[in-house]
Amino acid sequence: MIKTDTHYHIDLAEHPEQLLSQAKLDHISLIAPSMNPASFAKIIDLQSRSRNTIRWVGCGLHPEAVHTPEQTRLALQLSKSAPVIGEVGLPCYERPVTQQDLAVFREFCTAAAARNVPMIVHAVHKQAAVALSILQQTSVQRAVFHWLKADDHTLAQIVAAGYMVSVTPEVTYRQRDQQLLAQIPPDQLLVETDGPFEHQGPYAGRLTVPQMVEECAAYVANHFGITVKEWWQQHEENVQRIFANAL
Ligand SMILES: [Zn+2]
Numbered sequence: 512m513i514k515t516d517t518h519y520h521i522d523l524a525e526h527p528e529q530l531l532s533q534a535k536l537d538h539i540s541l542i543a544p545s546m547n548p549a550s551f552a553k554i555i556d557l558q559s560r561s562r563n564t565i566r567w568v569g570c571g572l573h574p575e576a577v578h579t580p581e582q583t584r585l586a587l588q589l590s591k592s593a594p595v596i597g598e599v600g601l602p603c604y605e606r607p608v609t610q611q612d613l614a615v616f617r618e619f620c621t622a623a624a625a626r627n628v629p630m631i632v633h634a635v636h637k638q639a640a641v642a643l644s645i646l647q648q649t650s651v652q653r654a655v656f657h658w659l660k661a662d663d664h665t666l667a668q669i670v671a672a673g674y675m676v677s678v679t680p681e682v683t684y685r686q687r688d689q690q691l692l693a694q695i696p697p698d699q700l701l702v703e704t705d706g707p708f709e710h711q712g713p714y715a716g717r718l719t720v721p722q723m724v725e726e727c728a729a730y731v732a733n734h735f736g737i738t739v740k741e742w743w744q745q746h747e748e749n750v751q752r753i754f755a756n757a758l
Contacts, residue, residue: 513739513747514728515566516630516721517542517677518598518657518703522553525707531557534721535564541721542703542754544569544598544631545659547578548585551593567754569597569631574612575605580724583615586702590622595754597631598657603640608638616642620649628755629653640665651754660687666694675753677701680723683730684712697735697745700752702727713734 516534519541524530534541543558543565545551551570558565570593572578572586590596599619601608623630632654634642639661646654655675659666669676676695679702692700704727706719709748714723726738732742 512538512743513750514724514743514751515746516538516540516544516704516706516724517655517750518679518699519543519706519721520546520550520708521557521565522546522550523707527557528560530720531561531564535562537722539721539724540564540566542569542595542631542743542750544565544595546573546576546598547571547582548589551586551589552559561707566750567595567629569593569595571596571598571631572615573598574600574602574616574633577606584713587615587622590619591625593628595629595631596623597629597655598633598648600631601642603638605633606642613641613645617645617649620645620651624650624652627652629655629755632656633658635660636652639669643669643672645712646674655753657703659691661691663694666691668700670695672714673699675699675701677703677748678727678731679703679705680710680719681712683726684714689734692731692734697737697742698749698752700731700746701749702731702746 521527521543534732543554554568570589596619657677658679702724704719704723732739
């Protein structure tokens with residue numbers, strides 16, 4: 512049984528090596544998005560020493576952060592040969608979307624579509640529909656809307672387009688996330704922790720670790736009326752469908 516936390520910012524963990532060793536002992540592997548080119552380099556280095564605990568590394572440019580022109584140029588260049596592109600997308604919380612954000616996201620999408628590379632997308636609330644239309648215009652085949660929050664209509668369009676959606680431990684205690692889960696078929700769902708960022712509810716004050724993906728999986732399995740083992744099998748099929756053949 513392969514258990515994967517599909518979104519963990521391993522380079523932001525205080526002790527990434529310890530965290531990876533513990534994840535290995537607990538049979539949990541990670542997909543690691545990056546924030547910028549320096550973050551990407553750091554994770555590639557960790558991956559080389561992680562004994563397969565980090566399955567894939569995304570080349571990204573976190574959309575909520577402000578980046579220098581050089582960081583943007585380098586991230587776009589790296590994305591042309593990276594196995595996975597992400598985390599990329601459009602800002603929502605930290606600043607308004609600019610024309611530059613839209614143009615850069617479109618370039619990442621074009622690079623992903625050219626090689627059929629999977630994308631890890633951060634585009635929530637109103638930006639989800641904008642990102643969806645750019646993904647479709649550029650013919651991106653494989654993408655996950657990570658930690659999605661969107662209106663029902665946009666969510667239905669994302670599902671109809673065949674893209675994946677991921678839920679975090681928030682799904683175990685937040686009604687908004689539970690309502691979202693109710694609209695996603697099991698073969699288009701991924702689980703993640705989005706660590707080390709802290710969650711609220713029962714997770715407040717706790718360091719987010721990949722092991723929390725187990726609680727997410729238990730909730731999702733119960734929702735679909737299957738065993739946790741059956742969910743992890745379904746999940747691995749989903750992981751393979753979106754990330755397999757990523758170089
Ligand atoms: Zn993230």
